[in-house]
Structure formats: C-alpha cells, structure tokens
Amino acid sequence: MNATQLVPLNLNKPRVLVLNASYEPMHIVSIKRAITLIMHEVAEVLEDSQDFIHSPSTIMPVPSVIRLRKFIRRPRVQVVPFSRRNVLRRDFxxxxxxxxxxxxTIDHVMPRSRGGRHAWDNVVTACRECNQKKGNKTPLEAGMPLKHPPKAPKFNVLTMGQDHQAQEAWNKYLY
Structure with missing residues (x-):
C-alpha cells in the first residue's frame, strides 16, 4: 500500500487496552476515548500501534496500550463464564x-477419555491439524508444547461482548 491509499481508521472501534495505575487490565476503549484520556493527562501511553492519526497540523501515533495515572478502585471482577467463545478469546x-x-477447535490438554475435565485449566484453542495430531495424548506425550498454559482468565473484558482485535502488544499485560 502506498501513501495515497490510506485506509481510514474507525476511531470508535474498541482497540486500545487501558491499564490501571497498578498495570492491571481494566477495559478496552476506542481510539477517540484513549486520545481524550491522554490529552487530559488522565492516562499515559505505554505502547503505540502501527497506525497514525492525521490532522491538519499534527501527526500522532495511535496508542495500543495506555495506563491511568491514578489508581482506580473497582469491585472484584466476577468469574468469567466458561464457554467456547471465551476460550477462543482468552487464547487470542x-x-x-x-x-x-x-x-x-477446542482441545483438552489432558484428554477427557483419560480423566481430563472440561474446564478453564484443561482446555485450549487448537487448529484442526494440531488437534488431530495430538489425538488422545498429553502435549508432553505428543511432543507438542503449549505456547501458554491454560488457566481461567482474570480479565473481564472477555465477557463484555466487544468486537476487538487483540493485539500482540497486549500479551505481556494480559498473561
């Protein structure tokens, strides 16, 4: 793509991860909201995306991860419901x-036929080919190590129903 073929950004689409002052993930907001928080000095940019916003006088990188300057107390997060969709979201x-x-597909790390449970700590996202290759074995027996061990997500954004595209830069803040 050359400079004359710029694709317009949807400024209202949720694509910026917001962290509390303690670096705890809090929410995913739109680019517009993130820039407002930054301009009012409520938040600071930790990671930028590959995109830029252009105005007549300014070019600004679009943030990917921002952190609030003041700690926000919030109630304990409810348990994230176990579902196929939430497993896919957890595993990006x-x-x-x-x-x-x-x-x-969904794969049971310890196969159900061998006593594995259908729960957060035993289920991962797998492509059809890897799922068939692993078969009725554990990852160790099949020689197929996991990229991330399965565990229940702590981040409640998974259940908010937002259509966001998880970004690579978020991994170190979510795992």
Missing part, C-alpha cells in the same frame, strides 16, 4: 500449539 483466536489462526 490462535492455536496454542502452532500459532495458526485457521480452522480453530
């Missing part, structure tokens, strides 16, 4: 064995 819609994003 990628195979936890090979990193593929095609033909995703």
């Amino acid at each position: 819609f990628t195979c936890q064995y090979c990193g593929s994003t095609l033909e995703l």
Whole structure:
C-alpha cells in the first residue's frame, strides 16, 4: 500500500487496552476515548500501534496500550463464564500449539477419555491439524508444547461482548 491509499481508521472501534495505575487490565476503549484520556493527562501511553492519526497540523501515533495515572478502585471482577467463545478469546483466536489462526477447535490438554475435565485449566484453542495430531495424548506425550498454559482468565473484558482485535502488544499485560 502506498501513501495515497490510506485506509481510514474507525476511531470508535474498541482497540486500545487501558491499564490501571497498578498495570492491571481494566477495559478496552476506542481510539477517540484513549486520545481524550491522554490529552487530559488522565492516562499515559505505554505502547503505540502501527497506525497514525492525521490532522491538519499534527501527526500522532495511535496508542495500543495506555495506563491511568491514578489508581482506580473497582469491585472484584466476577468469574468469567466458561464457554467456547471465551476460550477462543482468552487464547487470542490462535492455536496454542502452532500459532495458526485457521480452522480453530477446542482441545483438552489432558484428554477427557483419560480423566481430563472440561474446564478453564484443561482446555485450549487448537487448529484442526494440531488437534488431530495430538489425538488422545498429553502435549508432553505428543511432543507438542503449549505456547501458554491454560488457566481461567482474570480479565473481564472477555465477557463484555466487544468486537476487538487483540493485539500482540497486549500479551505481556494480559498473561
């Protein structure tokens, strides 16, 4: 893509991760909201995305991760419901064995036929090929190490129903 073929950004789409002052993930907001928080010095930028916003007098990188300057107390987060969709969200819609994003399924780390539970700590996202290759074995037996060990997510954004595209820069703040 050359400079004359700029794709306009949807400034209202949720795509900026907001962290509390303690670096705890709090929410995902739109670019517009994130820039407002930064301009009013309520938040600071920790990571920028690859995109830029242009005005007649300014070019500004679009933030990917921002952190609030003051700690916000919030009530304890409710338990994230266990569902196929939330497992896919937790694993960022990628195979936890090979990193593929095609033909995703759910795999039981310890197969159910061998006593594995259908729960957060035993289920991961896997592509169809890896799921079939692993079969009725554990990842160790199959020689297929996991990218991230399965665990219940603590971050309640998974259940807010927002259509956001998880970004690579978020991983170090979410895991």
